[in-house]
Each structure stands twice: as C-alpha cells, then as structure tokens.
Amino acid sequence: MKNLEGCPTMKPKLRPNAVPDIPLTQPTTAEPRPPIPKRGGYEKRRQAEILQLANDNYKRDTECVQLQVPDSTTEPELPTSNVTEKNTSKVTMVTKTTPPPSLKAVKHKKSQSYLRPQQRTRKHQTDLKITQPSATYSTIATQTDDDITKCTCASIVTTTTNINSAQNSDDDEVFSHADSDEEYQPSDDDQSSDDDGDDNGEHKNYRLNAKATTEEQKQFLVSESALAELLSVCRYCSSEAVPVIQVSKGTLIVTNSICVNGHLSIRKSQSSHNNLPWSNLMTATAIMLSGCNATSVLRIFDHLNVRMFSMRTYNRLQSLYVSPAPTMAWDAEQSSLLEQLRGSDVILPSMDLQTKKILDFQLIQSNEVKGSTHMELEGIKRALEFLKDYVNIKEVVTDRHSSIKKYMRISQCDKKHLFDVWRVAKGVSKKSEAAAKKSGGKDIRPWIKSIVNHIYWISSSCGMDGDLKAAKWLSIMNHMCNKHEGHSSIYPKSDHGELSQDRLVEGSVPYKKMKAVVESKYLLTDVPKLSPVYQTYALEVFHSVMNNFAPKSTHFFYSSMLARLCVAALHYNENCNRDRAYTKDGVQCFSMVYPKAKKGKEAVVKSRPSPATYDYVLLIKQAVVSRKEDDCSSYSNTAGDVQILQNHFPVSLTQTFEPFQKADLIERHRSRCQR
Structure with a gap:
C-alpha cells in the first residue's frame, strides 16, 4: 500500500527509548475507591x-x-x-481486601528472548545402500508339539483377542450391541434365526498350508496396491524393488522384481501343469458345479477387474476336462445305489419313491424320436429297460400322459401303473376354475377347494380299490346338492352331516357345468388308478434342482447338458433326506410362504431344512485333477478321448441342415434386391 505522496510506508521499528513491559509499583496512601454496588437481577x-x-x-x-x-x-x-x-x-x-498496587504507564514490546533451546539432529548414521545382508538368521520354527489334545484356556484367549480387536476397530458394527436401543424388540425371524452374521469364523487364525492339494486349497483376492506393496521389497536385501507383471495367462501372473542392488525375484501366483494354470481349470469347474452361466460369471470378474480367461478358453476347458468328470462321478454313484437295491422291490418314476433317491435319468434329443411329444415316452422306455437288470419294479407312478398309459397297459402289463394325485387334482382344479369363469358359473368357485380335498381323501381312504374310488368321486355331485345318502351300492351314505356351504340347485347352470367336469370320460377312467401312498412331489423337487443347474432358457450342448444333469442328480441324492433345522434352544424352524395356487389369500408354514451339503463337489474336482494329471495331460490326448466319448452322443440338430456361407448371408442381408 502507498501513502498520499506515492512512497511506500516504512515498516515499524523499535524506538531507542523503549522499555520492557514490567509493572512498577508505587506506594500510595489514598483511600481505595469503594466498589460500585451491583443491583437488580444480576446481583x-x-x-x-x-x-x-x-x-x-x-x-x-x-x-x-x-x-x-x-x-x-x-x-x-x-x-x-x-x-x-x-x-x-x-x-x-x-x-478483608487489599488495595491493588498503583502501576506506571508501560510500553508492551512482546517477548525479547529466545525461549526454545538449540537442538542438534544427527538423523541416520548408517549407510542405507547395503550390498550384502547385515545379519544371518536361523529359523528354528515352533518347538512345541503340534498335536495338542486339549486346550483349557483357548476360550479365554479368544475372548480377550476379540475384545481388543473390537476396541481398536473402526467398524461401527463391532459396537452394534452397545449402541443399540434398549427398547428394540427383535422380530420373530430374528429370534428364530441361527445366523449370527459371522461368515468368516472358519478363516480366523487360519494357518496357510503350502502342501494343500489343488482341489482343496483356498483362493484369495489380492488387490493391485497390496500386491505392489508386497513385491516392492527385495527378499534378499530388503531394499526397494520395482515389480513388473511379466506373464498374464487367465488367473495366472508371473512377476519380476528388480531391486536397486540388482537382485531379481521371480514369483508365480499359482502352480501349473503343462502350462495350464490350475486356477483356470478350477474356475471353469466351479462355474459348472454352481449351475451358473459362464457369460455372466466372466462378466462379474470383468466388473471386479479380476484377471480371468476368455469365453473361448472356458469352452475348451469345459469340453476337454470339466464335462467328463461329473459323468464319471454319477456313474460311480449310480452303480453304488443299484448294488444296494439289487433284487429289491422299488416304486418308480425314475427314482425310488421309498428312499427318494434318483436311480436313473435319460437325456433325449428331439431328433432321436419322431417329435417332441414322443420324448417322454422314449425316456420311460429307456429307464425301465436299464433298471430291469438291477431291481424289481413293482409300481410305476406317472402323470396321465396318454402315450405312457397305452405303453404301460400293453408292454408293461405286469406292473401296476398309478397316477400322481397332485397332477390329477391340479387338472380338476383348472377345469373347475375355467367353468366358474363362464357365464352363470360363479357359484362353482366356493366349491373348488372342497373338490380338490375330496380327491386327496379318495386316494388315501380307498387303498387299491378302484371301484370304491370311482363311487366316492361321483358322490361329490350329491354333496354339492346337500344330499348325503343313496350315492351307490358300493358307497351308499356319506360319513358326515349337512354342509354349511351354499348348495347347488340340481339342474341349474352351475350344476350342469360342474357335472361335465366330474363325470368326464377320461377322468372316470383315471380316478381308480390314483396312487394311495406314493406321490411324485419329490420328483418335482428334482425338476426344480435341474432347472437350477441347467436352466431351460439357456442353450447347452449335449455334453454340457449331460454333465449338468449329473451334477443335479448328485446334489439331489446328497440332500434329499436332510434333517429339519432347529435353533440353538431346540425349537424347530419354520418359514412362512404364500402358495401361488392360493393367490395370496392364504399363507402356510413350511419346516425349514438344515443347510445343504456339497461333498460331491470335492469328488468332481478330484476327478478333474486326475483327468488332467494322469489320463489326459495334453490337449491332443484329451481331444482324442473326448471324440471317443462323443461318438455315443446323438448328432446335433443342425448337422442335418443345409450348410450356408456366412459371407453370402451378409451380402444378401446388405443387398436391397435380395430382400
């Protein structure tokens, strides 16, 4: 800033007559001034x-x-x-008060001395560039017995460690119990849940095993920054090193680290077999065993910036190594089951309804039969032909497929052919619902649930007496008209009294529509064959498992589809007879669901099973590793072996089609005259 004359102002300087700000007292005899009294609210x-x-x-x-x-x-x-x-x-x-001393007028000049003593910093007095290790270390490792049979203080040590880690943690969830509201009331689902949220308990204090097998060793994700920090220190002289990824092959990376002293360190992220990284093969195996779509899984890894192989590599690994392994594991499981049941009586369809175990399944391609409508019949023919050499088939429970009924009546007349009650009840319910939607049929809808219950009562109360089943079924029309006597000679009188529901008037429009459903020719033929005990609900569960491992909306080649069906069968057989889940207090766990058939009007509870197990996964992984190490160590040998296996597969659907050139199709697509 400048003054009025245009010259800059000078900085303030200390005057020669300046004195330090030391107060000097003066004796005084004057009376001190009395203090002014304070009044009012402040006083x-x-x-x-x-x-x-x-x-x-x-x-x-x-x-x-x-x-x-x-x-x-x-x-x-x-x-x-x-x-x-x-x-x-x-x-x-x-x-008693003392009068304050009288002070002189003083000039304040701040501090005029050095308050901080002088220091000397010697810093490091060693050479940072050490060309040789300064000390030699000898690792004695642990000198205690590893086989500890009993540890009485393990719980105390664990508790102390958890408390210290909780106090030093920045995670808010660690103190969730201390900061929670005292008036908080957990819901029923929270009280009945056994999950404490600790999904890493098995990995705490986990000791890394350098001798773990390929199929058993664990995989961990390591970020780029953490890996760079780990590899930036030379393992020979502990000086700074520059890590560089030299080779990247799918999940495998090979790094070179060179320090300032010229030491070279080469590290591999995993082991390989004939230039094939084991994690590449295990990842391809895990994709199939989980039932996931490879395209979606690879996209997940791409979004995570995780190095992964391409889709082409996955298809090659799947066809050469992964797909044959589940087939071999299923063959061993199937042989073991059939040997246990050899010569015994079983009730099918394609599974033993007494043990709920899958004994056999058949994969049919549409070009193997006349059409898609003949595929179900061909499947049951092959299954019965295969199982007749091992077990004695006593009964066969299926749906009401017309071609299957004819085949069982003519070719398998020595076996009892029964129908699943759930399928029959489902068909009657749909037809009754359709009749209720027509003009004048609204009075039928309140009776639909009673009709379905009536079908289940018929199948469970009549045993194998087909005539009694038919007589009880026809009595439903009298029930709806509130008539409970004079049904037939076999079933003359009902076992209950009058019904509280609104009855139908005999001869009315709803009565005629319902009578057409009940007295259907095909239904009266199938009602006597309702299965009294065994139903196919377990088979429907297996179908849902199949849809998980091999979704219908996704296209798979024949070998891949067969492998996924084998995985589904292994998973179902291992978990079909799981125990019920219980809480820590011994209370059985239930889940509330809304059935689709009830359309949200009713809710039911289902007992919750114990968590599923996956022991078959280790067997399949071992089969994949064994196939790579022993049987087919190279791509050429593996391709020849796969070709032998594929000779038993049916020809693809497109093999009989007329071939086209892609370039010609592109030119025709771009041409205006060819459209």
Whole structure:
C-alpha cells in the first residue's frame, strides 16, 4: 500500500527509548475507591458465587469471617474501611481486601528472548545402500508339539483377542450391541434365526498350508496396491524393488522384481501343469458345479477387474476336462445305489419313491424320436429297460400322459401303473376354475377347494380299490346338492352331516357345468388308478434342482447338458433326506410362504431344512485333477478321448441342415434386391 505522496510506508521499528513491559509499583496512601454496588437481577444471580469466593478467601488468608444477623442483640467489632455490606435483611458477608498496587504507564514490546533451546539432529548414521545382508538368521520354527489334545484356556484367549480387536476397530458394527436401543424388540425371524452374521469364523487364525492339494486349497483376492506393496521389497536385501507383471495367462501372473542392488525375484501366483494354470481349470469347474452361466460369471470378474480367461478358453476347458468328470462321478454313484437295491422291490418314476433317491435319468434329443411329444415316452422306455437288470419294479407312478398309459397297459402289463394325485387334482382344479369363469358359473368357485380335498381323501381312504374310488368321486355331485345318502351300492351314505356351504340347485347352470367336469370320460377312467401312498412331489423337487443347474432358457450342448444333469442328480441324492433345522434352544424352524395356487389369500408354514451339503463337489474336482494329471495331460490326448466319448452322443440338430456361407448371408442381408 502507498501513502498520499506515492512512497511506500516504512515498516515499524523499535524506538531507542523503549522499555520492557514490567509493572512498577508505587506506594500510595489514598483511600481505595469503594466498589460500585451491583443491583437488580444480576446481583441475585451472583450471590452463590460471592459466597463461594468468600469461603475460599477465608480458608486461604486464615482471616476471621464474622456473620452478623440484624436481629442479634450484640454486634461484633468490624473494620471501618474493609466492610462490604449487602442487604441488611440477609446474611452480611465481611471480608478483608487489599488495595491493588498503583502501576506506571508501560510500553508492551512482546517477548525479547529466545525461549526454545538449540537442538542438534544427527538423523541416520548408517549407510542405507547395503550390498550384502547385515545379519544371518536361523529359523528354528515352533518347538512345541503340534498335536495338542486339549486346550483349557483357548476360550479365554479368544475372548480377550476379540475384545481388543473390537476396541481398536473402526467398524461401527463391532459396537452394534452397545449402541443399540434398549427398547428394540427383535422380530420373530430374528429370534428364530441361527445366523449370527459371522461368515468368516472358519478363516480366523487360519494357518496357510503350502502342501494343500489343488482341489482343496483356498483362493484369495489380492488387490493391485497390496500386491505392489508386497513385491516392492527385495527378499534378499530388503531394499526397494520395482515389480513388473511379466506373464498374464487367465488367473495366472508371473512377476519380476528388480531391486536397486540388482537382485531379481521371480514369483508365480499359482502352480501349473503343462502350462495350464490350475486356477483356470478350477474356475471353469466351479462355474459348472454352481449351475451358473459362464457369460455372466466372466462378466462379474470383468466388473471386479479380476484377471480371468476368455469365453473361448472356458469352452475348451469345459469340453476337454470339466464335462467328463461329473459323468464319471454319477456313474460311480449310480452303480453304488443299484448294488444296494439289487433284487429289491422299488416304486418308480425314475427314482425310488421309498428312499427318494434318483436311480436313473435319460437325456433325449428331439431328433432321436419322431417329435417332441414322443420324448417322454422314449425316456420311460429307456429307464425301465436299464433298471430291469438291477431291481424289481413293482409300481410305476406317472402323470396321465396318454402315450405312457397305452405303453404301460400293453408292454408293461405286469406292473401296476398309478397316477400322481397332485397332477390329477391340479387338472380338476383348472377345469373347475375355467367353468366358474363362464357365464352363470360363479357359484362353482366356493366349491373348488372342497373338490380338490375330496380327491386327496379318495386316494388315501380307498387303498387299491378302484371301484370304491370311482363311487366316492361321483358322490361329490350329491354333496354339492346337500344330499348325503343313496350315492351307490358300493358307497351308499356319506360319513358326515349337512354342509354349511351354499348348495347347488340340481339342474341349474352351475350344476350342469360342474357335472361335465366330474363325470368326464377320461377322468372316470383315471380316478381308480390314483396312487394311495406314493406321490411324485419329490420328483418335482428334482425338476426344480435341474432347472437350477441347467436352466431351460439357456442353450447347452449335449455334453454340457449331460454333465449338468449329473451334477443335479448328485446334489439331489446328497440332500434329499436332510434333517429339519432347529435353533440353538431346540425349537424347530419354520418359514412362512404364500402358495401361488392360493393367490395370496392364504399363507402356510413350511419346516425349514438344515443347510445343504456339497461333498460331491470335492469328488468332481478330484476327478478333474486326475483327468488332467494322469489320463489326459495334453490337449491332443484329451481331444482324442473326448471324440471317443462323443461318438455315443446323438448328432446335433443342425448337422442335418443345409450348410450356408456366412459371407453370402451378409451380402444378401446388405443387398436391397435380395430382400
């Protein structure tokens, strides 16, 4: 900034006559000025502080403080100049005050001395560039017995460690119990849940195993920054090194680290077999065993920036190594089951309904038969032909497929052919619902649930008596008209009284529509063959498992589809007879669901099973590793072996089609005249 003359102002300087800011006292005989009394509300608020100050002065100066009450007859002698009198109606406080010293006018010049002593920093007195290791270390490892049979203080050590880690943690979830609301009431699902949220319990204090097999060793994700920090230190001289990824092959990376002293360190992220990284093969195996789509899984890895192989590599690994392994594992499982059941009576369809185990399944391609409508019949023919050499087929429970009924009546007349009650009830329910939607049929809808229950009651109460089943089924029309006697000679009278539901008028439009459904020719033929005990609900569960491993909306080649069906069969057989889940207090767990058939009007509970197991996964992984190491160590040998296996597969659907050239199709697509 400049002054009016245009010249810059000078910085302020210390004057020669400056003196330090040291107060100098002067003796004085003048009377001190009495303090101005404070009145009003402020004085009332300060009374407590004044009393406390008087008490402190009394203790510090050891002066006598006398309290005078106005009503007292005797007054103590008080100093004349040192009394501060307050309101006479209250307690009078007497203190001795000392007049403040008189001060000269002073000039403040800040501090004029060095307050911080001088220091000397010697820093490091060693050479940072060490060309050779400065010390030699000898690792003795642990000197205790690894086979500890009993540890009495393990729980105490674990508890202490958890407390310390919780106190030093920045995670808010660690103190979720301490900060939670005392009035919080957990829901029923929270109280019945056994999950404590600790999904890493098995990996705490986990000791890395350098000798773990390929199929058993664990995989961990390591970020680029953490890997760079780990590889930036030379393992020979502990100096700084520059890590560089030299080779990247799918999940495998090979790094070179060169330090300032010229030491070279080469590290591999995993082991390989004939230039094939094991994690590439295990990842391709895991994709199939989980039932996932390879395209989606590879996209997940791409979004995570995780190095992964391409789709072409996955298809090659799947066809050469992965797909044959589940087939071999299923063959071993199937042989074991059939040997256990050899010569015994079983009830099919394609599974033993007594043990709920899958004994056999057949994969049919549409070009193997006349059409898609013949595929189900061809499948049951092959299954019965295969199983007849091992077990004695006593009964066969299927749906009401017309071609299957004819085949069982003519070619398999020595076996009892029964129908699943759930499928029959489902068909009757749909037809009744369709009749209720027509004009004049709204009175049928309240009876649909009773009709379905009536079908289940018929199958469970009549045993194998087909005539009694038919008679009870026809009596439903009299039930709806509130008639309970005179049904037939076999079933003359109902076992219950009058019904509370609104009855149908005989001869009315709803009655005629319902009679057409009940007295259907095909239904009256199938009702006597309702299965009294065994149903195919377990088979429907297996179908849902199949849809998980081999979705219908996804195209798979024949070999891949067969492998995924083998995985589904292995998974179902291992988990079909799981125990019920219980809480820690021994209470059985239930789940509330809304059935689709009830359309949200009713809710039911289902017992929750225990968690599924996956022991078959390790067997399949071992088969994949064995196939790579022993049987087919190279791509050429593996391709020849796969070609032999594929000779038993049916020809593809496109093999009989007329071949086209892609270039010609592109040109025709771009040409205006060819459209």
